[in-house]
Amino acid sequence: MKALLAFLPLFRQRGRAFGLALLLSLVTLLAGVALLGTSGWFITATALTTLGLGFNLFVPSSLVRGFSFIRILARYGERLVGHNATLKLLSDLRGWLFALLFPKLPLPDRSLRHGDLVSRLTADVDALDTAFLVAVGPWMAALLVGGGMTALLGFFLPGAALAYGLAMLGAALLVPIGLVWLSRSAGRASVAAQADMRMAVLDGAIGHADLTALGALGTAARRFEAASAIAASLRRRLGAYTAGAAAMVQMLAALALISTLWMGLLAVDAGHVEGPVMAGLLLAVLGSFEVTGMIVRSVGKAGAAMAAAERLNALAALAPPVAEPAKPRDIPEDGAIAFEEVSFAYPGLPPVLSGFSLTIAPGERIAIAGPSGSGKSTLLRLLLRLAEPQDGAIGIGGIGLEQFRSADIHAHMALLSQDSPVFIDTIRNNLLIGRPDASDADLWAALAEAQLDAHIAALPKGLDSIVGEAGRTLSAGQARRLCLARALVSRAPVLLLDEPSDALDRATELAFFGVLAAAAAERTIIMVTHAALPEGVVDRVLTLRNGRLCT
């Protein structure tokens, strides 16, 4: 519950709209109760009229029409206002989550898998949509309608008021609380199982080609089936709990109805209440229980909503990898980059770097080689200040990285990695990510430097050609050169390259290095690579082993 309360400020922002939706749902409910009550009274009175009693038909018949009209309009308004507010709340929620998450990307926590993150950003947010509207509204309505009805019965049929009040209390409060309690762990497990299911789908889709080649599609399918079977059985269990609770609520409504009928007949017999009034009260009691059905339906989802809220809070509470400086300094354009006695370990793991020192002069080009897992990519992460060393210092021009804004560091150093994506968008927009205010001339210049201009110019739509998912309308080498052009557009004086030629065949790799050497003439280059570099691409090649450079 605490996890859900964390979202209260967001809910409050839409408080007015939710308040109006609540008011309209109350009007709907009251109109429904009044409609049933008046109809019961009207029908009974009409029947009695045929037995010779005088009765004015016009007032009750216009009341019936009036109440049904009010009910229709209020229900329509409540749906309109309520759903509009809910959709806005969902968009606020996503905005809040993205704003919290973006400064923390890339997430250092490797336990949070891609599919799980997607699941949290989509399904978990959706699971919260009904939490407030459906849970808060009907409860307040039950309180008001149930209280009002008890008072009304207390006036006409005091004997029935107590039974009704207790039945309403049980249906609106005790049964839903029991349902929340019962469905808590199944709700949590259900959210986790559905996340597992999504991860299995994503893994299967992303790795489809490899799974097919390895003949492992069956294993992937079985993993998905197992995850779905667990999710389905949890859903069934939650459904059974909700159905059981709904049945109990119906029984309580029946008890309230029977006791009202019993007391009503006695009162009519004793001449304390007229028959039509008793019939009206009976139907009003029936109508007032409508709200408890809504409570049970929403509360059935409460377990999942609470689990979703916990997962979202956990995501929001992830600590930012580094703190921004209170008084940021400007990065010296021509400053040398220096690692001094840097030691770094990922939490709970053995050190990746220990006492690592290196100075890179402005305009110098170096390559860092070393065995897989020796910490080459980690070096670049530290330089981009995506993580901070436990010991030692990293600086530019003699100023520690911690004194620069992260945004300035990322503008100073452009990263081209083996995972640099080509987005499903136009070539222009792919390049503008490097520098949003770049002119077409800048884009063409960068494409020329990356030796991609002739190819793009030959496309019918030129810069406005769409490149497909993972740059599929480009060859692997062209996609890599497009990413290089993006890095060049950025005008960053330092280029960080992490296995830039990975997955390219040797001929394409050599061509890429040739392009790189020519294009990045004025820039500092720090390249991490396993590839054998042709002459002239870098000034020196260093090897990282056991956390230090070896000579």
Ligand SMILES: Nc1ncnc2c1ncn2[C@@H]1O[C@H](COP(=O)(O)OP(=O)(O)OP(=O)(O)O)[C@@H](O)[C@H]1O
């Ligand atoms: N986010 C992380 N959380 C925990 N451990 C990590 C993380 N990133 C890297 N590591 C671990 O740190 C070590 C160094 O990884 P790193 O990616 O820097 O090596 P690398 O030299 O670039 O390897 P490769 O050449 O295979 O890309 C490895 O043992 C790796 O498993």
